[in-house]
Amino acid sequence: MENRKDPYTQMLQIQQSVAKTLRKSGVGIGKILSPPPDIQIAYNGFILDKYDVFVDEYWVAGHERNVKGTLSSATQNRSGGSGDAMYESHNHDIANPYTENLIYTDTYKPGDYVKVEPIEASDEMGTSQQYLISGKFIRLDGK
Structure with a gap:
C-alpha cells in the first residue's frame, strides 16, 4: 500500500501559508x-x-499618575523704604518639593x-x- 499524505491537511497548510503572506503586519x-x-x-x-x-x-x-519634583523659583525684587543697605532691593529663592496625584x-x-x-x-x-x-x-x- 502506498503512503499518502492527508490532502485536507495539505490544503490547510497551503491556505495558512498564503494567508500569512497576505496579512498586513x-x-x-x-x-x-x-x-x-x-x-x-x-x-x-x-x-x-x-x-x-x-x-x-x-x-x-x-487615569491616575503620580508625579514628584521640585518647584524652583524666586520672589520678585522688593526693597524697603529706609535707604539702608540692609533693606536694598532683594529677592528670595523658592525650592518646594512636591508629590502629587494627577487624574487625567x-x-x-x-x-x-x-x-x-x-x-x-x-x-x-x-x-x-x-x-x-x-x-x-x-x-x-x-x-
Missing part, C-alpha cells in the same frame, strides 16, 4: 468614531471595538487619528487578531 492609521470606554475605530474598512483593541491607558479618562480627564474624541498596530494575541483573548492603539496624530498640512 505594518502599522496603520485609524479614525476614532466613539471614545473609550466603548471605543470604536474605523480601520481598513472595519470597525474595531473594545473587544479588538488594547488602548494606551494614558488615553482613558480618569481628556481622552480620544470622534475624528481623532490614532496609530493602529496589528498584533497576534493569545487564544484566551477570544481572537487571534488584536490591535494596539496609541497616540493621537494630526497632519500639518490640514488634511
